[in-house]
Amino acid sequence: MILETKKLVKEFGKLLATNNVSFSVNQGDIHAIIGPNGAGKSTFFNLITGYHLPDSGKVFFKGKEITKLPSYRRCRLGITRSFQITSIYPKLTVYESILMALLSRQRVTLNLFSSAEKYFREEVWSILEDVGLADQAHVNGDSISHGDKKRLELAVTLGTKPELLLLDEPTCGMSPEETESIMAMIKNLVDKKGLTILFTEHDMGVVFGIARRISVLHQGSMIADGTPEEVRASEEVQKVYLGGAA
Amino acid sequence: MEANNTTDKNISWLKSGWWLILLVAAGIAAPYVISEFYLLILGEALIMSLFALSFNLLFGHMGQLPFGQAAFYGLGGYGIAMLMTKFQINFWLSFLAGIGLAALAGLIIGIFCVRLRGIYFSILTLAFGQLIFVIIYKWHDFTGGDDGIQGVFPPEFLKTPIAYYYFVLLVFCIAAFILWRITNSPFGYILKAMRENSERTEFLGIPIARYQLTAFVISAAFAGLAGALWAPFYRSVAPSTLMWIKSGEPVMATILGGAGLFFGPVLGTFIITFFHAYILGFTHFWAIIMGTLILIVIFFLPGGILGFIKEKIDNRKKTDQ
Numbered sequence: 001m002i003l004e005t006k007k008l009v010k011e012f013g014k015l016l017a018t019n020n021v022s023f024s025v026n027q028g029d030i031h032a033i034i035g036p037n038g039a040g041k042s043t044f045f046n047l048i049t050g051y052h053l054p055d056s057g058k059v060f061f062k063g064k065e066i067t068k069l070p071s072y073r074r075c076r077l078g079i080t081r082s083f084q085i086t087s088i089y090p091k092l093t094v095y096e097s098i099l100m101a102l103l104s105r106q107r108v109t110l111n112l113f114s115s116a117e118k119y120f121r122e123e124v125w126s127i128l129e130d131v132g133l134a135d136q137a138h139v140n141g142d143s144i145s146h147g148d149k150k151r152l153e154l155a156v157t158l159g160t161k162p163e164l165l166l167l168d169e170p171t172c173g174m175s176p177e178e179t180e181s182i183m184a185m186i187k188n189l190v191d192k193k194g195l196t197i198l199f200t201e202h203d204m205g206v207v208f209g210i211a212r213r214i215s216v217l218h219q220g221s222m223i224a225d226g227t228p229e230e231v232r233a234s235e236e237v238q239k240v241y242l243g244g245a246a
Numbered sequence: 247m248e249a250n251n252t253t254d255k256n257i258s259w260l261k262s263g264w265w266l267i268l269l270v271a272a273g274i275a276a277p278y279v280i281s282e283f284y285l286l287i288l289g290e291a292l293i294m295s296l297f298a299l300s301f302n303l304l305f306g307h308m309g310q311l312p313f314g315q316a317a318f319y320g321l322g323g324y325g326i327a328m329l330m331t332k333f334q335i336n337f338w339l340s341f342l343a344g345i346g347l348a349a350l351a352g353l354i355i356g357i358f359c360v361r362l363r364g365i366y367f368s369i370l371t372l373a374f375g376q377l378i379f380v381i382i383y384k385w386h387d388f389t390g391g392d393d394g395i396q397g398v399f400p401p402e403f404l405k406t407p408i409a410y411y412y413f414v415l416l417v418f419c420i421a422a423f424i425l426w427r428i429t430n431s432p433f434g435y436i437l438k439a440m441r442e443n444s445e446r447t448e449f450l451g452i453p454i455a456r457y458q459l460t461a462f463v464i465s466a467a468f469a470g471l472a473g474a475l476w477a478p479f480y481r482s483v484a485p486s487t488l489m490w491i492k493s494g495e496p497v498m499a500t501i502l503g504g505a506g507l508f509f510g511p512v513l514g515t516f517i518i519t520f521f522h523a524y525i526l527g528f529t530h531f532w533a534i535i536m537g538t539l540i541l542i543v544i545f546f547l548p549g550g551i552l553g554f555i556k557e558k559i560d561n562r563k564k565t566d567q
Contacts, residue, residue, distance in 0.1 A: 075451035089442040104450040
């Protein structure tokens with residue numbers, strides 16, 4: 001078990017965005033969180049990454065409590081994330097963007113006098129190859145295609161060498177071909193690097209195609225949790241979610 | 247591809263290295279070429295350039311606009327002036343203490359300011375800057391109030407204008423080199439990353455506020471260094487060195503020269519300082535001419551004058567290829 005939450009609660013005014021959610025993610029899994037719009041997926045993500053702090057409940061990472069740690073500390077422990085609205089560095093090159101992550105990961109960022117360009121050349125190129133952006137290494141982040149921006153964000157998160165990677169709608173706004181290629185890439189990363197992935201996704205084809213475990217959120221509560229087959233078979237899930245979609 | 251790119255960079259560095267060497271050579275030759283009046287203006291331009299470079303570490307590189315930079319500049323000046331005249335401490339110790347005082351003030355003020363972003367950061371730095379100005383302005387018994395402090399003399403061997411000019415040139419070159427190294431270091435890269443996307447950067451494991459604070463203190467120390475150079479140069483300090491108008495000078499110089507390039511603020515400061523000295527010879531309305539020039543730059547050269555020149559050179563390189 002790499003991640004565990006116990007009775008997490010988060011309220012925004014009168015809206016109960018996360019209602020008593022206890023769940024866990026196994027090491028090396030590809031775990032999806034699904035649910036209709038407004039089910040509380042993003043809030044739940046934000047509680048795990050420290051973007052918001054919960055009103056009550058606890059979060060554990062590899063057995064260590066991280067409930068109140070700031071985001072950067074969680075990142076150093078090995079949790080990082082991508083955002084639903086792609087979050088990259090518009091005016092830095094693809095190469096520089098990935099370099100930022102490595103500089104941070106290797107803790108050399110308080111070095112004031114050496115030249116940053118000399119660091120981690122091989123590592124940056126190897127990540128560029130992994131995500132297929134090597135030919136655009138010296139292009140600015142805002143000048144590449146939408147699909148490539150998503151890849152770039154993924155590459156930047158990989159630069160921090162995470163153990164647990166949270167992806168918020170990784171295929172949002174992508175064409176079917178782009179979706180397929182990025183999901184293949186993610187699957188490859190899990191197999192090759194032993195990453196654990198927790199992701200949210202609208203596209204049920206993607207979810208059932210890749211996830212090994214699925215949790216379903218509805219109005220802030222977790223109503224189902226299991227293998228894709230179990231979740232598909234759950235009557236409650238069909239009622240609130242799949243029923244409408246299928 | 248990687249190898250090509252690094253050699254490209256080496257060549258362009260060599261090229262830029264040449265104009266730098268030429269400029270430094272011109273700086274060394276200057277006392278034998280120009281009149282004493284313009285030598286003083288040149289010294290002032292160098293000190294103000296250092297002040298503008300300290301400002302641009304936060305503005306151009308980190309993406310936050312501080313509007314109270316004069317407080318640190320003034321504290322550097324008051325630090326050296328008060329220690330020398332009131333406590334009879336020697337020049338060099340007072341000089342270092344002036345820088346230390348500015349850095350300390352930067353640390354205390356920075357703790358409050360770095361939590362804010364955008365206009366709120368600017369306004370809070372302005373408020374703290376004015377607070378320090380008012381304290382020094384009103385505390386007549388201790389600071390001399392609006393009389394300022396006179397009789398701040400450099401040591402004997404630096405007393406001639408030429409000797410002090412060389413001292414300013416040397417300190418400027420060393421300080422600019424250190425700042426240049428910082429902007430190209432991993433720390434400097436993280437400042438850029440915070441400018442471009444602070445949320446993303448926090449999720450790379452960077453404690454944003456702590457890095458901003460470090461940059462703030464460095465910036466304050468270099469502003470203090472500029473102030474500590476200024477007081478013995480001018481033989482005195484006045485409260486106007488801490489005022490918000492003074493804080494505006496590096497802002498204008500940087501916008502004029504170009505915030506995106508390391509030497510942009512230096513070019514902007516040189517233009518403003520020499521323009522001022524020259525035009526003041528025949529009209530008091532120099533500010534109108536300066537204002538017009540800045541308006542033209544903002545509307546037609548958003549990257550500043552140096553940014554415009556670089557763009558032209560880059561375009562020519564592209565068409566050559």
